[in-house]
Amino acid sequence: MAKLRFKGIHIYDGKNLSKDKPITVLLPKGDLVFPLLQHAGKPARPLVSKGDQVLVGQKIAEADGPVSANIISSVSGTVKAVEKRLTATGRMVESIVISNDNEYKKTEGYGQERDYTKMSKEEIREAVKEAGIVGLGGAGFPTHVKLSPKNDEKIDYVIVNGAECEPYLTSDYRLMLEEPEKIIGGLKILLSLFKNAKGVIGIEDNKPEAIENLRKLAEEENKIEVKVLKTKYPQGGERQMVYALTGRKLNSDKLPADVGCIVCNVATVAAVYLAVAKSTPLTHMTVTVSGDAIAEPQNFRVPVGMSFAELVEAAGGFKSEPEKIVFGGPMMGTAMHSYDVPVTKTTSSLLGFVKDEAAVAESACIRCGKCHEHCPLNLMPIRLQMLALNNNLEMFEKNYGMECCGCGCCSYVCPAKRSLTQTITKTKQQILAKRH
Incomplete structure (x- = not known):
């Protein structure tokens, strides 16, 4: 395997555009689109057909195979179609299209309080699976699979990734500022699955307010620690995060569980809390809309399935025609020609840039190293x-x-x-x- 020496780069982060903008709840105006593949693994299998009535919190597609994830409706309304739609990956994906009735009628038991300390490990994992939770940092790996390693007792670290090292993205940062109790609550639930594990929250040192927030809440938790990481891209990469916090090394043939670690993004951990303690499945995402072409960069909480075109409109539209639109961060995201695509579990941002800095002709390698x-x-x-x-x-x-x-x-x-x-x-x- 390649020797792990964390080099990386220091890069303009662009976070000043939206980091001080509180999360704004935004409701959709048009139809909602739920791609059957918005996670790693096999597409979900639809459970509804055209003309069916659905409720908020209803499972409209179920995991099809060991690595797959349920999809939950974020609105009530009528299934308009099951057809291929464009997604932020640039692919046409079979999707469930729902006409929103704007009544937001919920399934029975939605939002009901639960005491996780009285739930078995199997019940907690099943609650996570039913909620359709996947890695919300972008990878989309089904969380219930991640929380089911071969041997629970060999897990000695549950790592919460709060680095958010991609430039311009601030949704995780706002979550750490505004809802840190959900992150601590979710981490405590995860620790209940692994009796030998310690919880570690890793945050880059350019987020002092978030560090302070979570440290205050973790003061009386003897199994939880907040560790400060140097700000350097890609500090939030899974391998870099594990190495920085534990000194353990990963390669492409290993999962974090193979070196005794479970790694989850802060938004994923908050989603676990909501699913287990509040009986609330994954129906909403916190999304950043930013970049120098956006009139009013913002952080929004929106229903999964809502069109990014509506988010751009709510952010004041484009102050000038963008040369480049990116879903995800500018380093690892996907450039697209259209922004009329749905919010999914793996799209945490839309960035609009006045100039396409990457649109430069390649030249021969100069062997600079x-x-x-x-x-x-x-x-x-x-x-x-x-x-x-x-x-x-x-x-x-x-x-x-x-x-x-x-x-x-x-x-x-x-x-x-x-x-x-x-x-x-x-x-x-x-x-x-x-x-x-």
């Missing part, structure tokens, strides 16, 4: 790109190409503007597709 110098996994990105372009997949793997975490540091620092990350990521996908 910057891509290697800044790679957090100590890889040789330019070599991997050349192997990929020559379709030498065997040597690509032997040179640790599968270890790339796709953080984008190499492409960002490259003076020749080589499309390193894109080429390496595409090649990894090609290799994985052949394996399966």
Whole structure:
């Protein structure tokens, strides 16, 4: 495996545009769209058909296989269609389209208080599964699967990732400021599953208010600690987070559970609290709308399925026509030609930029070594790109190409503007597709 030496980059974070904007609750005006694939693994199987009436909190699609996730309606209304719709990944995905009746009638038991201390581990995991919770940091791995390692007793760290290291994103930061009790509550629920585990919340040092908030709440919790991390991209990467907080190393063949760790994003942990303690499934997302092309950058809490076009409108629209629209962060997100796509469990932001800084022609590699110098996994990105372009997949793997975490540091620092990350990521996908 590649030796883990955390290098990374210091980068303009753009968070000042929205970090001081409190979370605003926003209700949809139009139809809601629920893609059946908004998680890692297999698409969910629809449980409703055109013409069916649905309620807030109703399961409209169920997990289809061991790695899949339920999808829950965030509104009440009528199923308008089950058809392919464009998503923020750039793919057309089979989706359930619901016409909102604006009444928000809920299923029986929605929001009911529960005492998790009286629930068994199996009941807690089942509650998480039924709620449709997945990793809300962007990866979308089903949380109930993550919380079911082979041996509970070998887990000695439950890590809560509060780094939010991607530039411009501030939804997690606002959550840590405004609802820290949900994060602590969710972490306590997770710790009840792993009797030998200690809870550690990792936050970058550019978020002092969030650190103070969570430390105050954790003062009387002897199994919870808040640790301050240096601000450096990609500090929030799973491997970097585990290494920074525990000194343990991961590679592409290992899961955090293989080194005794469970890692969840702060929003995921808050969702666990709501699902288990409040009988509230994952129906809403906290989303950042920002960038220098957005008139009034904001943080919104919105129903899953709502169109991003409505969020842009609520943020004052574009103050000038953007050259680039990105879903997710500018380093690892997806550039799109349309923003009329639904909010899903794996899209935590929309960014609009006046200028497309990446729209620069590539030139020949000048052998400066910057891509290697800044790679957090100590890889040789330019070599991997050349192997990929020559379709030498065997040597690509032997040179640790599968270890790339796709953080984008190499492409960002490259003076020749080589499309390193894109080429390496595409090649990894090609290799994985052949394996399966």
